[in-house]
Amino acid sequence: MLFNSFGFLVFFPTVTLLFFLLPHKLRWILLLLASCFFYMFFKPEYILILGFTIIIDYYAGLLLENESDLRKKKLYLIASLAANIGVLGIFKYYNFINHSITVFTTSFHLKNSLPILEMALPIGLSFHTFQAMSYTIEVYRGQQKPERHFGIYALYVMFYPQLVAGPIERPQNMLHQFHERKHFNYHNVVNGLRSMLWGMFKKTVIADRLALITDPVFNDPHSHSATTLLFASILFSFQIYCDFSGYSDIALGSARVMGFTLMENFNHPYKAKTIAEFWRNWHISLSTWFKDYVYVPLGGSRVKRSRMCFNILCVFTLSGLWHGANWTFIAWGLLHAFYMIFGAVTMQPRHTISNFIGINRVKWLAPLIQQFITFMLVTMAWIFFRANSIWDAIYIFRKLPQSFTESKLFFEKNIPSITLDVPFLQLFFSLALILLLIFIQYVEGNVTMSTYLDKKPRIIRWSVYYVLTLSVIYLGVFQNKQFIYFQF
Amino acid sequence: MVRKLALRLLIFCLLPLPFLISLNYIVDAGLKKSRNYYYTEWNDIFNSKINADLLIIGSSRAWIHISPKILDSVLNVNSYNIGMDASHFLMQNARFKLYLKYNKKPKYVIVSVDLTSFSESKEIPFPLQFLPYLNNPDIKNMTTGFDNSFSFAQRYFPLYKYNNQPELFTDGLNAYFDRIKVDTPCKYKGYIGAQRTWDNTFDQYKKAHPASEKLNVSSISQNEFKKFLNYCKINNINPIMVFTPVFHESLKYISNSSEILNFYKNISVQYKIPLLNYASDSLTYERRYFFNSQHLNKVGSEVFSHKLAIDLKKVVINKPLPAFNF
Numbered sequence: 001m002l003f004n005s006f007g008f009l010v011f012f013p014t015v016t017l018l019f020f021l022l023p024h025k026l027r028w029i030l031l032l033l034a035s036c037f038f039y040m041f042f043k044p045e046y047i048l049i050l051g052f053t054i055i056i057d058y059y060a061g062l063l064l065e066n067e068s069d070l071r072k073k074k075l076y077l078i079a080s081l082a083a084n085i086g087v088l089g090i091f092k093y094y095n096f097i098n099h100s101i102t103v104f105t106t107s108f109h110l111k112n113s114l115p116i117l118e119m120a121l122p123i124g125l126s127f128h129t130f131q132a133m134s135y136t137i138e139v140y141r142g143q144q145k146p147e148r149h150f151g152i153y154a155l156y157v158m159f160y161p162q163l164v165a166g167p168i169e170r171p172q173n174m175l176h177q178f179h180e181r182k183h184f185n186y187h188n189v190v191n192g193l194r195s196m197l198w199g200m201f202k203k204t205v206i207a208d209r210l211a212l213i214t215d216p217v218f219n220d221p222h223s224h225s226a227t228t229l230l231f232a233s234i235l236f237s238f239q240i241y242c243d244f245s246g247y248s249d250i251a252l253g254s255a256r257v258m259g260f261t262l263m264e265n266f267n268h269p270y271k272a273k274t275i276a277e278f279w280r281n282w283h284i285s286l287s288t289w290f291k292d293y294v295y296v297p298l299g300g301s302r303v304k305r306s307r308m309c310f311n312i313l314c315v316f317t318l319s320g321l322w323h324g325a326n327w328t329f330i331a332w333g334l335l336h337a338f339y340m341i342f343g344a345v346t347m348q349p350r351h352t353i354s355n356f357i358g359i360n361r362v363k364w365l366a367p368l369i370q371q372f373i374t375f376m377l378v379t380m381a382w383i384f385f386r387a388n389s390i391w392d393a394i395y396i397f398r399k400l401p402q403s404f405t406e407s408k409l410f411f412e413k414n415i416p417s418i419t420l421d422v423p424f425l426q427l428f429f430s431l432a433l434i435l436l437l438i439f440i441q442y443v444e445g446n447v448t449m450s451t452y453l454d455k456k457p458r459i460i461r462w463s464v465y466y467v468l469t470l471s472v473i474y475l476g477v478f479q480n481k482q483f484i485y486f487q488f
Numbered sequence: 489m490v491r492k493l494a495l496r497l498l499i500f501c502l503l504p505l506p507f508l509i510s511l512n513y514i515v516d517a518g519l520k521k522s523r524n525y526y527y528t529e530w531n532d533i534f535n536s537k538i539n540a541d542l543l544i545i546g547s548s549r550a551w552i553h554i555s556p557k558i559l560d561s562v563l564n565v566n567s568y569n570i571g572m573d574a575s576h577f578l579m580q581n582a583r584f585k586l587y588l589k590y591n592k593k594p595k596y597v598i599v600s601v602d603l604t605s606f607s608e609s610k611e612i613p614f615p616l617q618f619l620p621y622l623n624n625p626d627i628k629n630m631t632t633g634f635d636n637s638f639s640f641a642q643r644y645f646p647l648y649k650y651n652n653q654p655e656l657f658t659d660g661l662n663a664y665f666d667r668i669k670v671d672t673p674c675k676y677k678g679y680i681g682a683q684r685t686w687d688n689t690f691d692q693y694k695k696a697h698p699a700s701e702k703l704n705v706s707s708i709s710q711n712e713f714k715k716f717l718n719y720c721k722i723n724n725i726n727p728i729m730v731f732t733p734v735f736h737e738s739l740k741y742i743s744n745s746s747e748i749l750n751f752y753k754n755i756s757v758q759y760k761i762p763l764l765n766y767a768s769d770s771l772t773y774e775r776r777y778f779f780n781s782q783h784l785n786k787v788g789s790e791v792f793s794h795k796l797a798i799d800l801k802k803v804v805i806n807k808p809l810p811a812f813n814f
Contacts (some may be wrong), residue, residue: 006641022489186489425654466504474651 001041003250004204004478011038012254015160019258024181028151031178035160039123041165046122049087051159056083056151057132061139061146075142080136086127091122096325124164126322130289132157135171137293146173152178159260161251165244167265168287174260182259192256194465196448199249204476206433207243210235213422214479218386221395225401227410233396236386237379238434241270244283268441270378273370275339278378286322286427290315308344313337322384328393332384339377377477429475505646512646515657518664519620524656526617529570529678534621539592541567544678545580546600548573553732553784554598555793562797565596569678574613577605577709581716582630589626596726598800602734602782603748606709610635619649619656667790681786686777690735693781700743701708710751717759728800729756730761733792737773738781764799771795 015034022030039048060080067073094117102112135156138144147153156174157163190295217224217232224232248265255262265284272278279287291300298311313334320333359366380397387393440449453461489753519527520534532538542565544554551571559567570583571771584597612634621627624642642649661667674680703718720727729752739745749767756763771777777788784792 006639184490186493189493462500465500470504473645473648477652 001038003247004200004208004476007041016254016257019182020184022117026184028155028178030147031160032151032155032158035155035158035163038160038258039158039163042123043120048369049091049122050123050128053087053129054131054154054157056080057136057157058147058150060136061153062148064136064139064329065146072439077136077140081133084133087124088129090117091119091125093321093325093328100327126164127158128163130168130286130322131162131166134168134289134293138171144175145173146325147171159255161255161260165247165251166283166341167248167260168289169261169285173263177260180259188259189257191450192258194453195249195253195256197253197465197468197472198449199246199251199253200476201240202242202246202249202437203470204478206437207239207246208477208479209426209430209433209475210239210242212426214239214386218392219388221387221392221399225406226399227406229396230400230403233379233383233386233464235434236382237270237375237432238437240382240385242437243481268444270375271371271441272374273367274374275343275377278374279336279340283469286319290319294318309341310346312340318338327390327425328384328387331390331393332381334405335384491494508646509692513683514649514664515647515650515660516620518660518662519656522659522663524659524663525675526614526656527620527676530617531739532568532678533570533587533590534624536590538568538570538587539566540594541565542567542596542598543584543587543594544569544571544598545584546571546598547575547602547605548792549602549732549782551678552599552680553789553792554730554796555679555681555790558790558793559681559797559800560677562794565611565800567677570612571600571678576607576609577713577716579613579630580605581712582626582752584716586626586630593723593725596728597720598728598730601729601731601752603703603742603745606705606713606748607703608706610707612636615774616653616656619653620660622649635780673802681789682779682783683786685785686775687779690738690781694737694741697741700741703745704746705744705748705751714755714759717755717761719807721759727761729761730796731763731765732796733769733771733777733788735778735781736768739767762803764796764803766792766795769795 001011011034015030018030019027039050057080060076060082063076064073067076098114098116101114105112135144135147135153139146143150147156150158155178156169156171159169159174159178162169191261206266211359214232214236217228220238221229245266252262252264263285267281267284269282272281295311295315298314299307300311301308303311316337317330318333319336320330322334324328354360354366359369383396384390384393387396444452520531522531534730542559544550544556544559545568548571551569551573554569554571556567556569559565570587572580572583576584612631615631615636615638617626618631618638622631622638628643638649642651647657650660666753674683717727719725731749731752742748749765751766752763755761766772771792774788776792777784777801779785
């Protein structure tokens, strides 16, 4: 079920109402059934895959607790991880690897006889397998007691607000919450609804509207000018942010209404001054997952520089692969790895140069330049993420420098450089929304909009609610468009 | 606390409703009296403003091919074109019945028949054209059962149907308060000439589909067509089937084109109604008169309308109505 669908408008209040009406001991059943229903809305048979990993990890957790032999413990952990990665491998990566083998063998005039599997990728597979893996790893490390209640464990993996696109939760944060008795809390409900409304606004009014502009460009980059490609790439940066953070806001909000606290997934990522800072604030639950379970075990940053570079490369290649079985995502991950390594290696000389030029003397200038450069680097990387193929991405990259010539032609001879087939009003409105978003992000500072609103009189609060609600209803784009991250 | 929340949510939801309902009424009413591109013909139908002697029905191949201005001047009648873009016979018939409900019955009805008249349609053509009339029971019947049928919220939640349609919304407001006269230029009694030149879509189609393709023909639609002819007969309405020109090469790419044309010929004989068939007229060889394989441009449609008017004058209008196959 999509958050931005009419079905969810019925599903959410029904489940929430029943949740508060039912006694505590029955609530897990309601939430589990609701989560199954929510997931089965997409493709019912894939619930079996979820069931399979849940059973494996549940028993792996119990075995890990009872086992004192370290070798056996490791074996259980590996078995559990292998089951999860195996599922991911079959459903997400098999066809990709198979296709890559075919391309490779064909170039040597050899034939690849591996069959192609005709199946769709289960929604949110990477999210729930990673969440399940974090459970067994934490139990193995002794930082989390295994969950004995099978239903609660299943709910930990399947809790509907974060089932299909995160946040990828940790057992320490979630499991105890399912055991706690939740009471109706007015403040939680209002804050949750507020967060959901803001998320819905970001998704339907901003992200899906921007998609109307960016989709035709990325689906046919060869028919567009370099300026249009650059423009669409910048718009895509805002689209993906509003799409994914919008989803997270709705997820966090819908959990909050029932009294559950999920981890924050975004913290003004486009205000980051470095790529490292960007990753600390973008898809936080995944970044910290990779940090805790890959980067740090590999040695992290407290190793030789060459080893640290290798660790970064590993993490970002895996992160790219996690996002999708396509060379575009791997290239996206590698580009970010390059940014990170380059940033780490050149930190000192860059600092010396900026001191020499004197940028640091103007207090506001240096951060602004840093934010702009970071944003543009991230935008360039998004081209790989969004392009339909690696060849399209390369084409866009090769074409982008022409935007300077096109701009020159525009200013000198008035030759239009934008080749968008979008009404002016639509374009104007989209840009206005982006400016509004930037404004809100800067106004927010360290205080969230929710906290900010809390202190305002009711008339202002309600006016904001009405503006957002009516915008979603009358200006939202409802084309049954999935959230971008659902595909992962 | 629960009661407080429920009360506030209720107030929050109910508070803007009177305003939204009123605004919805104003926009609907405004569009219903406007000359907006989408609603001119619907408004004329519902406001009983047409009352034509000669009515033209059909798809876009009626709508942009047959000029009532030319028919009126040559035949000295009052004609009106209620052709519906991208529609098939069932939808055209529904509109014809609505026409009869609000207007006096015509003496003649030109039925523009074509190769896709009896294709099954899963989509409502140009849903925007129905917006102010969504709650009309006839329009409701007409627009249900399609893949893109209007949702419950679109039908009943005030203004939701105008989601992302700021132009329609403002047109409705302006028309209601008589602030700006919204009129569609170039439209005359439903007809609009397409000021376009050959767009190469047919050339691209030929490349993509070198072999001919079979068009689906729904027997339900064909039966409805027969019922429509019987209805006309009973009510003293004289139908005239017209197969307007298509670019000559295009027929080759439809494997069952002669089968469909034969159906019309048989109907013509069986029901004793004229069929004016321009499928192989000299016009069909003149690419400059078309903008794609199925549609004449403005110049082409005016040349054709003249020809049609003269033929109608010769063979139908001035004579009693024998079975006539042109």
